[in-house]
Amino acid sequence: MTDLILIVPELVLVGAALALILIARHVERAPSAATWVVVAAVAAMGFGWAFSSEGSQIGFRGTIAGDGYAQFFKTLFAATLALAALLSVRHLDAERVPPAEYYALLLLASAGMMLAASAADLLILYLGLELMTLCSYVLVGITRDRAISNEAAVKYFLLGSFASALLLAGISLAYGVTGATGFAAIASAVSDRSLGQHPVLLVGVALVAVGLAFKIAAVPFHAWAPDAYQGAIAPVAAFLAAGSKAAGLAALGRVCLVAFAPEQRVWSDILVGLSALSMAIGSLIAVSQTNMKRLLAYSSIAHAGYALLGLISGTPEGAAATMTYAFIYAFMTLGAFGIVIGLGQRGENLVGYHGLARTAPWTAALMFLFLLSLTGIPPTAGFAAKFGVILSAVRAGYVVLAVLAVVCSVVSAFFYLRVAVLMYMTEPEGAAPGRLPAAVTTALAVAAVVTILGGIFPDTFAAWTVPP
Amino acid sequence: MSEYIGIVVTFVLAGMLVGAFIVLASTLGPKKPSPVKSEPFECGEVPFALPRGHLSIKFYLTAILFILFDVELVFLYPWAVVYRRLGGVGLTEMVIFLGVLMVGFFYAWDNGALEWH
Numbered sequence: 001m002t003d004l005i006l007i008v009p010e011l012v013l014v015g016a017a018l019a020l021i022l023i024a025r026h027v028e029r030a031p032s033a034a035t036w037v038v039v040a041a042v043a044a045m046g047f048g049w050a051f052s053s054e055g056s057q058i059g060f061r062g063t064i065a066g067d068g069y070a071q072f073f074k075t076l077f078a079a080t081l082a083l084a085a086l087l088s089v090r091h092l093d094a095e096r097v098p099p100a101e102y103y104a105l106l107l108l109a110s111a112g113m114m115l116a117a118s119a120a121d122l123l124i125l126y127l128g129l130e131l132m133t134l135c136s137y138v139l140v141g142i143t144r145d146r147a148i149s150n151e152a153a154v155k156y157f158l159l160g161s162f163a164s165a166l167l168l169a170g171i172s173l174a175y176g177v178t179g180a181t182g183f184a185a186i187a188s189a190v191s192d193r194s195l196g197q198h199p200v201l202l203v204g205v206a207l208v209a210v211g212l213a214f215k216i217a218a219v220p221f222h223a224w225a226p227d228a229y230q231g232a233i234a235p236v237a238a239f240l241a242a243g244s245k246a247a248g249l250a251a252l253g254r255v256c257l258v259a260f261a262p263e264q265r266v267w268s269d270i271l272v273g274l275s276a277l278s279m280a281i282g283s284l285i286a287v288s289q290t291n292m293k294r295l296l297a298y299s300s301i302a303h304a305g306y307a308l309l310g311l312i313s314g315t316p317e318g319a320a321a322t323m324t325y326a327f328i329y330a331f332m333t334l335g336a337f338g339i340v341i342g343l344g345q346r347g348e349n350l351v352g353y354h355g356l357a358r359t360a361p362w363t364a365a366l367m368f369l370f371l372l373s374l375t376g377i378p379p380t381a382g383f384a385a386k387f388g389v390i391l392s393a394v395r396a397g398y399v400v401l402a403v404l405a406v407v408c409s410v411v412s413a414f415f416y417l418r419v420a421v422l423m424y425m426t427e428p429e430g431a432a433p434g435r436l437p438a439a440v441t442t443a444l445a446v447a448a449v450v451t452i453l454g455g456i457f458p459d460t461f462a463a464w465t466v467p468p
Numbered sequence: 469m470s471e472y473i474g475i476v477v478t479f480v481l482a483g484m485l486v487g488a489f490i491v492l493a494s495t496l497g498p499k500k501p502s503p504v505k506s507e508p509f510e511c512g513e514v515p516f517a518l519p520r521g522h523l524s525i526k527f528y529l530t531a532i533l534f535i536l537f538d539v540e541l542v543f544l545y546p547w548a549v550v551y552r553r554l555g556g557v558g559l560t561e562m563v564i565f566l567g568v569l570m571v572g573f574f575y576a577w578d579n580g581a582l583e584w585h
Contacts (some may be wrong), residue, residue: 018568021575 003059005051006118007064009044009098010111011072013081016040017107024100025442030092032101034085034439041082044114048074055112062182063121065254067135068466070118073250075464077117079446080243081110083334086443087341088235094117094344095143095233099259102142106239109135111246122171122181122208125251129167132247140232145173149370152231159214159224167211173204174259182260190262205263208255209270215248216304219277229297234348237293237326241300242330246268249307251327253319254468256311264314271312276401278305279408286415290350291339295415296333299374302412303329309389309405313396321388327461328373328385328454334445339363342436342444353419355428363436364423367443371416373451376409381454388458531579533573540569 004011016458020033027033058065084106092099112131119125137160141153158198167406175181177200178189195201210221217225229237256267282302289295308331310322339347342363357364373382386409436444453460547554547562554561574584 018571021571025578217493 006059006064006070007115008051009078010114012044012047013114015041015109017104017111019102020104020107024098024104024313027100028365029099030089030099030102033087034312037085037103038082038295040107041078041085041110044079045075046080058120060124060379063119063124065118065468067119067468068464068468069250069254070114070325072327072464072466073117073246074114076246076330077110077113077243080132080239080246080330080334083105083331083338083443083446084235084239084243086450087171087238087334087338088108088233089283089439090255090437091233091235091341092146097142097233102139103112104179104331105135105139105142105230105304106293108251109239110243113243113250116247117250117254119251119254120258122174122183122186122255125255126164126167126171129212129251130164130246132165132244135217136160136236136244139196139236139239140228141425142236143233146423147294148231150231152228155231156212156224156228163211163214163221166207166214170204170207170209170211171241173200176281177201177204183254186259189260190260196262201263202266205260205266206270208260209252209267209274211257212233212248212252213274216245216252216307217301218274218304218308219281219301222278222301222304225301226294226297229300230291230293230460234293234337234341237276237297238334238341241296241333241337245300245307246330249304249311249322252308253311253322256447257314257316257319257468265408268312268314271308272398275305275308275312276404278302278308279405283408283415285411289415292348292350292352292419295350295419296340299416300333303374305408306386306389306405309393309398311402312401313386313392315392315396318389318392318396319464320462321392323386323465323467324461325389327465328381328450331381331447331450331454332370332373332380332382335375335444335451338440338444338447339367339370342440343433346433350419350422351429353422355421356424356433358428359432363433366448367423368420369451371420373455375416377413379452380456380457381451384455384458471513512560526584533576533581536569536573536576 016036020027020036051066052071057067064207064255078454085103086104088102092095092102109132112128112133112135115128116125116132119126119128137153137157140156141149143149147375171181171252174186177195177198178186180186180189190196190201214221214224229240256271257265262265280303282300282305283299286295286298286302303325307322307325308327310318310320341347343352353367356367369380373380376382377388378384386405390402390405393399395407543565545564547558551558
């Protein structure tokens, strides 16, 4: 029974989802369901923190860990869930999406992310990621009568299942060589029996890394992201960008640093390639985008590259930098998507931002804040996070990669700040946008506070970023 | 590696057998080609045709509900075999598992998946 304490947040979310499914037919409007989800997310977070000191750090026969690393990511996923729930309210009523089903899927996807972050066994990791992605496929295509959503969901499903198959193949190869699926057991089997150079194990490590690279949308495994983000309704895109990327990073961090720690040379070479390609290609392609969701999708690809910079070194400090990056990126991307959502249909295209500072000064100012943070300009949290990962790459001796990261940041400044230029230096077109819905304003306020706080006090999250 | 010898021998034998059949059939067999014979699969179905008519979505719903109970059975059988050894804990876990599945079934029922208009 004491093992159950480790997965209290997951249990809360799954319980809330089942309750929503039971009363699905009677839930007609989104705000009540959204309130329920926010309560569940806050409860999951609260229970998680309340029970964190009790019980052991690892349970269920060594398959699920309840350490600070899991704790940190569970808090992140609960926050992402709450913000995404708030951001969805307006879209659901406008698009006639059934609210109970939508929110139940959101809850279950978050439970999957949490499970993936606390997994200490490759199979539990797979289970958690699969729960997350299966719900995400449906969420992307939840606006059934829009052809673009259907297309996005099918593309995401096909590429995602392919990635899952690669991950499973990697897991089975690693199991075949080491005879274990538990992270600690794999690591000790590799070092005890000096299997470090076993070719099959090397292929297994590479396949696991590739499978997880799909989840974080790192180049060259990024092809699904722009289409899925554009086809999905904006809140789902925000949830995917913030949540599923963090889940993939959490899984990658624990797998690389614990299970395949003796294989660091192999996976850090792979991560260097993924990181360099993601930063360069994500930033370059984003320059030519005119659809805001696609632009943010390519930006999320580039940010996957920055986040990987921390993991490459394989040190606890590097992992902590990546954790901070995932946390801050989640809030700033939720904020940017929140503005897109708040502006409604006009927010989807760059044209909609013409002269926004004149017609809606507060909305424009908030967007400017999130754009500065995404670019990595002080004094926003994005700068602190980016500084942390680049510093960790330099310390590990990857100076060329660090220089590339800085160059890509400069390129990314072009397309982020172009939106700011459109908002502040062009004439307004068409009518002024309406007031932002209260739920969206609340979510934006939370995201803005984290973005400012993390920039002014860069050490705010340092105490919680416990490497695996 | 020696334990894999048997598998390798099996593969080689299987390959030789299949190869022999193909070679014998193509050298010894009489050849009287006709358009029908040249079609892929030759199973009475037209292999390439545009979809005609409607297929009711209800068949898919029923199939999916069937999978629900199928998964349940896959789990219930092994549980029944070791029921005595698992005892009360096993029973509780199985009841929770069935409860979760029944929530899904109830959802489908409540939304009219079982009504055949």
